[in-house]
Amino acid sequence: MADTKIPPPAPVVNPQPGEPASPRRTPRQSRATAGSARMAALLVSPTLLVLTIVVLYPTLMALNESLYGAKGLDPATGFISTTEPFVGLRNYADIFGEAGERFWNAFWNTTVFTVVTVALETVIGVAMALIMHKAFRGRGLVRAGILIPWAVPTAISGLLWRWIFNSDGIANALIGHQVLWTTEGFQAKVAVIVAEVWKTAPFIGLLVLAGLQVIGKEVYEAARIDGASPPRQFWHITLPLVKPALLVAMLFRCMDALRMFDLPYILIGAQKHSVETLSMLAQNEASNVRFGPASAYSVLLFLYVFLVALAFVRLLGADLIGDVGAGGRKRKGSRIPALRRRTEVTA
Numbered sequence: 001m002a003d004t005k006i007p008p009p010a011p012v013v014n015p016q017p018g019e020p021a022s023p024r025r026t027p028r029q030s031r032a033t034a035g036s037a038r039m040a041a042l043l044v045s046p047t048l049l050v051l052t053i054v055v056l057y058p059t060l061m062a063l064n065e066s067l068y069g070a071k072g073l074d075p076a077t078g079f080i081s082t083t084e085p086f087v088g089l090r091n092y093a094d095i096f097g098e099a100g101e102r103f104w105n106a107f108w109n110t111t112v113f114t115v116v117t118v119a120l121e122t123v124i125g126v127a128m129a130l131i132m133h134k135a136f137r138g139r140g141l142v143r144a145g146i147l148i149p150w151a152v153p154t155a156i157s158g159l160l161w162r163w164i165f166n167s168d169g170i171a172n173a174l175i176g177h178q179v180l181w182t183t184e185g186f187q188a189k190v191a192v193i194v195a196e197v198w199k200t201a202p203f204i205g206l207l208v209l210a211g212l213q214v215i216g217k218e219v220y221e222a223a224r225i226d227g228a229s230p231p232r233q234f235w236h237i238t239l240p241l242v243k244p245a246l247l248v249a250m251l252f253r254c255m256d257a258l259r260m261f262d263l264p265y266i267l268i269g270a271q272k273h274s275v276e277t278l279s280m281l282a283q284n285e286a287s288n289v290r291f292g293p294a295s296a297y298s299v300l301l302f303l304y305v306f307l308v309a310l311a312f313v314r315l316l317g318a319d320l321i322g323d324v325g326a327g328g329r330k331r332k333g334s335r336i337p338a339l340r341r342r343t344e345v346t347a
Helices: 027-065 090-096 098-133 139-151 154-164 170-175 186-212 217-225 230-241 243-258 262-267 278-287 291-315
Strands: none
Touching: 027 291, 090 098, 090 291, 098 139, 098 186, 098 243, 098 278, 098 291, 139 186, 154 186, 154 262, 186 243, 186 262, 217 230, 230 243, 243 291, 262 278, 278 291
């Protein structure tokens, strides 16, 4: 009788407490994984190269330029200096002194515009998406009419609303009162907010509409059989299922609103204390050949946008990065419920 060799048992790796046991990878699987990683890096490299050229390099140049001051008189010759003096972090420190009043005004204007416009656009955009999602006669015409404001260039939109908010324009004719919308004051902020919401609310509506179209009809049929009212269906089915698309739309709008420049610049004008944003402030400094402060303001705006986007994704947007980590295990603290939990409707 021939001797049969019994292979030794595979070593068992004890999992950590709370982690499932993972199977041991073979050399072939490891090579396949490494090959996939190399292919992924090769495919992503052109995008990373473009981002390095158009984002990283200008950011580093702006950071370097922010360390220099404006050209002034050379005390040795009495002529204007041909080089910018190195001032270190003085351009950043000036925002905490008397010279920083204009910066903080622009900072709060930018923040107010972002919070108010994104909040209004979210509510109006979701309502637009629900209307465009309904099946009725003339739906295509309604969809085109809703999306037209978003397709209009911002410069044209600013000129249009400047005509509407003119002293003898349509806005004053509707309210029956003479309001100088395009001058200094709170009314200038209202004019910018109205024009911005009118133009960009369809953007959120378009992305939410894309999320609505992937929800199966059988989910709503099951909810109706269970006796769920339309408001319950919206809060327990529609809103949770469109949350990923809605969060993406809100994130994009926050980043865009923080960089607001062209609409208030055209609608109200430059150097208006009521509506001056950080982008307008940086542009004004650069146009007056003060490239050091302009670069410092641009770097601070970049950090502001980055921190807001990071906080948005970490605190509210877990759906943007998924809930499955390495090895197929669910990430700790994931906020995305299972689909069956999303579709449960309490009677």
